[in-house]
Amino acid sequence: MENKPNSACETCGLFNADGLKKLGVKTDDFDFVVALAGNPNTGKSTVFNALTGLRQHTGNWPGKTVLRAEGAFEYNQQKYKLVDLPGTYSLLSTSEDEEVARNFILFGKPTVTVIVADASRLERNLNLVLQILEITNNAVLCLNLIDEAERNNIKIDTRILSKDLGIPVVPTSARFQKGIPELIQTISELANGKIQCKPRRIKNIPKNIENSVQKLSDSLTKEYPNISNSRWIAFRLLEGDTQIIEALKTGNIATNEY
Amino acid sequence: MSTKNIDDIIALSEELRWEIGDDFHDNLAESIYSDASKIVEDAVTKDNNKSKFRLDAKIDKIVTSRIWGFPIMLFILGAVLWLTIIGANYPSSMLAILLLDTIQPMLKSFGANIGFPWWLSGFLFDGVYLAVAWVIAVMLPPMAIFFPLFTLLEDFGYLPRVAFNMDNLFKKSGAHGKQALTMSMGFGCNAAGVVATRIIDSPRERLIAIITNNFSLCNGRWPTQILLATIFIGAVVPASYSSLASLTAVISIAVLGIAFMFFFSWALSKTVLKGEVSTFNLELPPYRPPVFWKTIYTSLIDRTLIVLWRAIVFAAPAGAVIWLISNIYLGDESIASWLIGSFDGFGFLIGLNGVILLAYIVAIPANEIVIPTILMLTVMVTGVAGGVGDGVMFELDSVSATADILRSGGWTLLTAVNVMLFSLLHNPCSTTIYTIYKETNSVKWTVVASILPVIAGFIVTFLVAQIWRIFV
Numbered sequence: 001m002e003n004k005p006n007s008a009c010e011t012c013g014l015f016n017a018d019g020l021k022k023l024g025v026k027t028d029d030f031d032f033v034v035a036l037a038g039n040p041n042t043g044k045s046t047v048f049n050a051l052t053g054l055r056q057h058t059g060n061w062p063g064k065t066v067l068r069a070e071g072a073f074e075y076n077q078q079k080y081k082l083v084d085l086p087g088t089y090s091l092l093s094t095s096e097d098e099e100v101a102r103n104f105i106l107f108g109k110p111t112v113t114v115i116v117a118d119a120s121r122l123e124r125n126l127n128l129v130l131q132i133l134e135i136t137n138n139a140v141l142c143l144n145l146i147d148e149a150e151r152n153n154i155k156i157d158t159r160i161l162s163k164d165l166g167i168p169v170v171p172t173s174a175r176f177q178k179g180i181p182e183l184i185q186t187i188s189e190l191a192n193g194k195i196q197c198k199p200r201r202i203k204n205i206p207k208n209i210e211n212s213v214q215k216l217s218d219s220l221t222k223e224y225p226n227i228s229n230s231r232w233i234a235f236r237l238l239e240g241d242t243q244i245i246e247a248l249k250t251g252n253i254a255t256n257e258y
Numbered sequence: 259m260s261t262k263n264i265d266d267i268i269a270l271s272e273e274l275r276w277e278i279g280d281d282f283h284d285n286l287a288e289s290i291y292s293d294a295s296k297i298v299e300d301a302v303t304k305d306n307n308k309s310k311f312r313l314d315a316k317i318d319k320i321v322t323s324r325i326w327g328f329p330i331m332l333f334i335l336g337a338v339l340w341l342t343i344i345g346a347n348y349p350s351s352m353l354a355i356l357l358l359d360t361i362q363p364m365l366k367s368f369g370a371n372i373g374f375p376w377w378l379s380g381f382l383f384d385g386v387y388l389a390v391a392w393v394i395a396v397m398l399p400p401m402a403i404f405f406p407l408f409t410l411l412e413d414f415g416y417l418p419r420v421a422f423n424m425d426n427l428f429k430k431s432g433a434h435g436k437q438a439l440t441m442s443m444g445f446g447c448n449a450a451g452v453v454a455t456r457i458i459d460s461p462r463e464r465l466i467a468i469i470t471n472n473f474s475l476c477n478g479r480w481p482t483q484i485l486l487a488t489i490f491i492g493a494v495v496p497a498s499y500s501s502l503a504s505l506t507a508v509i510s511i512a513v514l515g516i517a518f519m520f521f522f523s524w525a526l527s528k529t530v531l532k533g534e535v536s537t538f539n540l541e542l543p544p545y546r547p548p549v550f551w552k553t554i555y556t557s558l559i560d561r562t563l564i565v566l567w568r569a570i571v572f573a574a575p576a577g578a579v580i581w582l583i584s585n586i587y588l589g590d591e592s593i594a595s596w597l598i599g600s601f602d603g604f605g606f607l608i609g610l611n612g613v614i615l616l617a618y619i620v621a622i623p624a625n626e627i628v629i630p631t632i633l634m635l636t637v638m639v640t641g642v643a644g645g646v647g648d649g650v651m652f653e654l655d656s657v658s659a660t661a662d663i664l665r666s667g668g669w670t671l672l673t674a675v676n677v678m679l680f681s682l683l684h685n686p687c688s689t690t691i692y693t694i695y696k697e698t699n700s701v702k703w704t705v706v707a708s709i710l711p712v713i714a715g716f717i718v719t720f721l722v723a724q725i726w727r728i729f730v
Contacts, residue, residue: 041543086456092287120544122302126294148544153305161301175549204289209282212274219270223263237271238282248264 020184022053023072023079030072030081032191035108037101037132038116039125040087043144045069046174047116048084051184075188083110091131092239099243105135106229107247112190113139114183119149119156119171129165133199134232139167140186146171146179166198201231212238314544318419322542327423334416335512338407340505343484346399353398354659357391381581384638389577392630393569396660400481401562408446409557413548417442421540429535431520432527433470434463436538441467441519444474445512448686449693451476456697462533466523468694469707472686473519475512478569478625482681483508485629489661490674507678515682518714568689569626576620576627577634584638595639608716609676609723611668613639618680623688628681633660636667672726676719683715 036044048054052071069084085101105113113136117125122143133139143156162169168186172179189195205213216234220227227233236244275282321330365387369379411417421438428435436458444451451471458464475483487507492500527533583594591599598612605611617631664674685708686694695704 041541092283123294123298126297127290130290130293148546155303155305157301157303161297164297164300175546200293202286202289202293204292206285206289209278209285212278216267216271216274219267223267234271235286237268238275238278240272240275245268248268249261 020181021074022051023074024052024054030079032078032080032111033108034080034082034187034191035105035110035113036082036084036116037105037113037128038087038142038144039089039118039121039128042087042116042118042125043174044084044087044116047114047142047144047172047180047183048082050174050177050180052082073184075184078188078191080187080191083108088128090128091135103243105132110136111138112187114142114187115139116142116144119143119146120152120154122154122156130200130202131232133165133167134201134235135229137197137199137228138190139197139199140183140190141165141167141169142179142183143169143171144174147173147176164200166200168195168197209238317545318542321416321419322422327419331420331423332509332513334411336505336509338404338411339484339508340501341407342400342403342480343488343501343504343508345403346481346484347488349399349402350395353395357395358388362387362391377585380585381578385577385581386574387577389573389580389627389630389634390570392633393573393627394566396485396629397481397569397626398562398566400484401477401566402558404477404480405446405562406554406557409553410548410550413546413553415543415545418540418542422542425540427520428523431524432531432533432535433466433523434458434460434536434538435540437463437467437470437523440471441474441516444471444476446477448472448474448476448690452690452693452697459538460533460536462527462531463536465698465703466526466531468697469526469703469710470519470522472690472707472711473515473522473682475515475682476625476687478628478687479681480508482625482629483511483678485660486674486678489664490669490671493661494671511678511682514679518683522710522714569624572624573627573630576623576631579620580631580634580638584635592639594635598635598639607723608680608719609672609726610680610719611673613667614673614677614680618684622685625681625687632667633663636663672723672730675726676722679722680715680719683711683718685709685712 036048038044048069048071051073053073054069054071071082071084073080073082083104085104086098088098088101091098091102091105104110113132115129115132117129129141141161143158143161146156149156156171158169158171168190170179170183170186172183174180186195190197213231213234216237217230220230220233224230233244233248237248320326362383365383366379369383374382417439420442421435424438425435428437437455439457440451440454442451443454448471451474452468455464455467455471458467484504487504488500491507492504495503580594583597584592586593588596594616597616601612601615605613605615613632613635617628617635620631620635621628685691691704691708694707695701698704698707
């Protein structure tokens, strides 16, 4: 499978193979920051390696990446710093590896967040996807391990999925370098504002909670007109998340320090 | 922005939290799940013929079964070690011939030709170069076979099954089931294993995992085990069984390490680290056929060469230190022989000797250099084998030559067994100690994690030596 010639997209004008330079660990002077998030064992590190040319250790077991790894690539003369986050099932609890991921998406303010999901276990993965979409506006769903899903006769209509989630969806099989050119192109279009996301916000929340969230979120927006994730901060405040309260007090949430 | 407004917001949130009650977290999670299933309903179609999942489930039924789980684990570990022991022999002796028999004399005569003084040539070629060459000859072949095999297993998805099999044992010893994963990482490198404990949420269970990680034989210690088992254990049985005997010895040491890990986990959780065992979900990922050549390549480049490089970086200064302490004289005795002499009594008590204890002190930075250090100290201080000058020798062309040096240094079967035990049970290397400090942020726990295994090692080797001397 890995010996197959490059995907059709690489021969088409949209994908400018010359425009891609894998920069390895040279992460200085970047134009954009891209975060890689997702459930454990969905192939984040493999995607990371495919993009940066690095050989971050990969392995078939959940929880392999506990530190965030950084790398870089250049595409069409723009430099992207890529941050590989530890895999998490959720952003709602507070173990150390989940905190690394959550804090980076929230405080690191990546330009684009690439959410890597296991195509053959989409429903379980969506739990995290929906939470991330509460935090960030600019995201792409990387539907990885699509070859495995196909082998298991799972078919995913990426257009419907993309419409439902309000973000672009790119099917990939990073182990075999498939879909990576399309992913890079999508990241670049997102970073340059050529694609606008309209991320889905969590629906079906009981009325009384929804009202409280709305109230809090409104007063947050009044105080910080620029934040896009007031709803999520409201969720966390209602949960009594001390880190978020601390961040509010220090102003870390509003000022883009990164 | 004013702090007053922020305080207002926080106050508001506290008030609202009170209003919506305890169910908030569950309600939110439920909303997310129902959203997710709605989306999947729209976008995903599934053919009901799920043949591959069934195959995965069938494999899992066997490798995680009560009856077969543990035998299969032992069998896989045995197969990996077998291939390592058998495969490492030839390249090892070839490297020794090249680096020690050919290049070293060339360097020495080169030094003599351009007029190096004896001490410079000795320091560089008998100290620094020799240590590095020995590390490469002894360490590289087993690592180059062991790591790729281990990585293939990891890629295939076997590690989570190991965790699954051992979960019950961990629970019984009061530790977290995910410790099986950090323990497995420790079989590669203890420092990596200690960092990997971040996947354990509860601080209590994480500390247990950190303190006991050193009982996983790391890659710096596997070659020591394999080498000594091949030389000494393999030699006491008929030649046709020698590989099997050495293999059994190495596996026994590894299993003994796991037993100690459970024992100390249990002891810690019953005494200073009391608490509840937390529950967790472990996902058994699907089996994935490893991308074979890519895995071989990356594990060679990333693991083997990086670990080897580390060994070399530490071996070079260690070689210099060994040469210096063997050649600087206080009165009519070199520092090394004085140290060895003063360690000898205690060494005898625990079935080791002064050379071995001194080697373990010199080799605190890296376990990889223990055997090369022992060899150099034996040669330099006791002046065995046919070397020129200050007891330096150049002939180590095969495993049997290593055996000759060690035997002439006074080694017996008991010494070998106790070095194998002590290699399992002694302080972590300095990198691991530093990592433990960084992860725990506590001097106290770092000291505990460093001292505990040494004490265990002294007790075990002492008992073995006493019992051995009574019966043998």
